[in-house]
Amino acid sequence: MSFENSKDITRRQCLFNMGAGLTGIAMNAMLARESQAEETEWKPPVGLPHATPKAKNVIWLFMNGGVSHMESFDPKPMLSKYAGMTIAESPFKDAQDPKRLAIERLRVPDANGLQRNELYPLQVGFKQYGQSGIEVSDWFPHIGQQVDKLAVVRSMWTTDSNHGAQAQFHSGRHMNDGAFPTLGAWVNYGLGTLNENLPQFVSIGSRPQSNRRDGHYLGPAYDAVPLRTDPENPLNFGKAERPFLHEAQSIGMDLIHQLNEHRGEQYPDDPALMARIKSYELAFRMQQSVPDVMDFSKESAATHALYGLDKKPCQTFGRQLLAARRLVERGVRFIQIQHGGETASGAWDAHGKLKDNHTKNSLAVDQPVAGLLQDLEQRGMLDETLVVFATEFGRTPGSQGADGRDHHIFGFSVWMAGGGLKRGVVHGATDEIGFHAVENRHYVTDIHATILKQLGLDSRKLEIPGRKRLNIDHGKAIEDIIA
Amino acid sequence: MENGWSMKHLHRLIVTSRTYRMSSSVAGLEKNQAVDIDNQHWWRRExxxxxxxxxxxxxxxxxxxxxxxxxxxxxxxxxxxxxxxxxxxxxxxxxxxxxxxxxxxxxxxxxxxxxxxxxxxxxxxxxxxxxxxxxxxxxxxxxxxxxxxxxxxxxxxxxxxxxxxxxxxxxxxxxxxxxxxxxxxxxxxxxxxxxxxxxxxxxxxxxxxxx
Structure with a gap:
């Protein structure tokens, strides 16, 4: 194959190209045909949904590390009943049938992500909440009170039992496949903005190493813009540190814009340049809009209390969720909030001391999340805002060490609320020990498809030339939970 | 090695290579782009x-x-x-x-x-x-x-x-x-x-x- 990118071709080069070209001829012809077929049909998205949307905004809450599904939204009393017995000795031994374990794709040769045989009892109680009577563990009493707003999916599965599954939950692909655009990036790419003064895709909270970016092949313009929720210092370099008249600054911004656009003619299709032009336009306006979003002083004391801002353990997450509601009010499309992403594996990764770990983490998120749901409902925003509560995988029914659970990919729970979904429903189920998703099984991209459907987007219409996606990348919307 | 482990030689070899001196522009090279969107064959500079x-x-x-x-x-x-x-x-x-x-x-x-x-x-x-x-x-x-x-x-x-x-x-x-x-x-x-x-x-x- 020859790739021409220099004006002068030497004799040697010419001969080389001829030789190398022979093997490439057939392939070239093949690829050219393919690219022609795509060229005639493909147009970039115009920012309008493909179907009438039911939801306008998404608040994506991601619990890094892997929340125990049995000790959150899918309680399994059989674990306590048969505690101490190995799975092979228990009535549930067919869970370990090698054929049923075959979906696991990758085993990292370390101490984690292994089969854990001895059943480990539930570390917390649970009860039924609301009219729906959905069972929720005692670690999430506030969310339990809001259970009639939730659509709980108890039959999730994924393929990789290491924390690369975090990125996998966002993009549908494990990092070993390469880096692929995340759901938020697709939404950002597919839909127009509702507020020119703020980024339409925002990320709050620390993001673990494998999951720092979003746009990937769509380009850095579709990455989430990270925002901080410190009202004292919402934005570094938020105003000029030396006297600089606004008028003079905006003349300069115009010049920068013109010069960069001009460079874009010499360097077309440079995604970084396009992203930089966009980032300058946004930065100029964010100087005003971001401090305004992060100024919570005008929120009532009742609102502060609702999100738990008066309580130390949940203050940080509470602030982040209140910021999310304020961003939704201002038209930000997709707000991605990462909990516990400060460490490489994630805060919920309870290989040991599960009880301490989940007690502490649930205390940080439970009240703020419930507060967010109530607040959105009170303001009439829950119908058009889709809230997602997700994690990369569940945890093993068996014990790891004395008091922990390992990564578990065969069955785990995720819930969604609002955005035109059914309320107070459970969809899918795991077996009696929470090992396998057995009913209405869903891979992570089914969550993506459901959200895109509510936003009125069709992921197949967003595909770009040269980037064929597989069926599993698109997923299937979970129709059963759509109202 | 043949050049006495000279770093200077190595640097010169790199910076005077065709690949290194390529432009990062894709203007007029839509064909290359269609074949190799990720530039895996280094037909342009990144x-x-x-x-x-x-x-x-x-x-x-x-x-x-x-x-x-x-x-x-x-x-x-x-x-x-x-x-x-x-x-x-x-x-x-x-x-x-x-x-x-x-x-x-x-x-x-x-x-x-x-x-x-x-x-x-x-x-x-x-x-x-x-x-x-x-x-x-x-x-x-x-x-x-x-x-x-x-x-x-x-x-x-x-x-x-x-x-x-x-x-x-x-x-x-x-x-x-x-x-x-x-x-x-x-x-x-x-x-x-x-x-x-x-x-x-x-x-x-x-x-x-x-x-």
Whole structure:
């Protein structure tokens, strides 16, 4: 194959190209045909949904590390009943049938992500909440009170039992496949903005190493813009540190814009340049809009209390969720909030001391999340805002060490609320020990498809030339939970 | 090895290679793009964002204030804003990180010192609002003005110095228009007008990009 990118071709080069070209001829012809077929049909998205949307905004809450599904939204009393017995000795031994374990794709040769045989009892109680009577563990009493707003999916599965599954939950692909655009990036790419003064895709909270970016092949313009929720210092370099008249600054911004656009003619299709032009336009306006979003002083004391801002353990997450509601009010499309992403594996990764770990983490998120749901409902925003509560995988029914659970990919729970979904429903189920998703099984991209459907987007219409996606990348919307 | 382990030889071989000297532009090369969208066959150069430390050091170098001395104790957090030492000597830890450098993606220990090349509005704010850039703009403009009073010459020299590029007619024209607009701002002086122009070039995409 020859790739021409220099004006002068030497004799040697010419001969080389001829030789190398022979093997490439057939392939070239093949690829050219393919690219022609795509060229005639493909147009970039115009920012309008493909179907009438039911939801306008998404608040994506991601619990890094892997929340125990049995000790959150899918309680399994059989674990306590048969505690101490190995799975092979228990009535549930067919869970370990090698054929049923075959979906696991990758085993990292370390101490984690292994089969854990001895059943480990539930570390917390649970009860039924609301009219729906959905069972929720005692670690999430506030969310339990809001259970009639939730659509709980108890039959999730994924393929990789290491924390690369975090990125996998966002993009549908494990990092070993390469880096692929995340759901938020697709939404950002597919839909127009509702507020020119703020980024339409925002990320709050620390993001673990494998999951720092979003746009990937769509380009850095579709990455989430990270925002901080410190009202004292919402934005570094938020105003000029030396006297600089606004008028003079905006003349300069115009010049920068013109010069960069001009460079874009010499360097077309440079995604970084396009992203930089966009980032300058946004930065100029964010100087005003971001401090305004992060100024919570005008929120009532009742609102502060609702999100738990008066309580130390949940203050940080509470602030982040209140910021999310304020961003939704201002038209930000997709707000991605990462909990516990400060460490490489994630805060919920309870290989040991599960009880301490989940007690502490649930205390940080439970009240703020419930507060967010109530607040959105009170303001009439829950119908058009889709809230997602997700994690990369569940945890093993068996014990790891004395008091922990390992990564578990065969069955785990995720819930969604609002955005035109059914309320107070459970969809899918795991077996009696929470090992396998057995009913209405869903891979992570089914969550993506459901959200895109509510936003009125069709992921197949967003595909770009040269980037064929597989069926599993698109997923299937979970129709059963759509109202 | 054959050349006596000469690094110089190796560098020359790399920088004079066809691959290295390719343009990063895809103009007129749509065919290549259709065949190899990820540039796996190196049919063009990949534009690169310069690293955080290089961004800061380059600004100070242009202003003529970079302290290039080697060795010595690292610069603690509270002295960094005033410091003109190379960014390499800045103390940084998990808790305390220089806000200017961090926004341009630092090498992170947990990630085997790999760096991302993010593009976020916060970088635009750091380059347009920081005292570092605003002070440097004035100094660079001063030095350029010392050698020329002629606008056209000033524009051309500023482009060459800051962007390593000769401006074309469009760039000269828009620059002249901007200078005129700045001069019309009553509070502006001749010095501040030229500083503002240099400031704009430091905020040009290609100041932080290697093509």
């Amino acid at each position: 534009p690169n964002r310069i690293e955080s430390q290089v961004v800061r050091d380059a600004i100070l170098t242009l202003a003529g204030t970079l302290d290039s001395s080697m060795g010595g104790p690292s610069v603690p957090m509270d002295k960094q804003e005033q410091s003109t030492r190379r960014s390499l000597y800045f103390n940084h830890s998990g808790l305390q990180r220089n806000s200017f450098l961090t926004v341009f993606d630092e090498a992170v220990v947990e990630e085997c010192y790999r760096r991302a090349q993010s593009i976020v509005p916060q970088q635009a704010l750091a380059l347009s609002n920081s005292g570092l850039v605003l002070d440097a703009s004035a100094k660079i403009a001063d030095q350029l003005s010392n050698t020329t009073e002629n606008d056209l010459e000033f524009i051309e020299r500023a482009f060459r110095l800051v962007l390593c590029n000769t401006p074309d007619s469009f760039e000269i024209k828009t620059s002249q228009e901007a200078l005129a607009a700045w001069r019309a701002v009553p509070e502006n002086t001749e010095e501040s007008v030229r500083a503002q122009f240099v400031w704009a070039l430091l905020n040009h995409n290609d100041f932080v990009t290697l093509r």
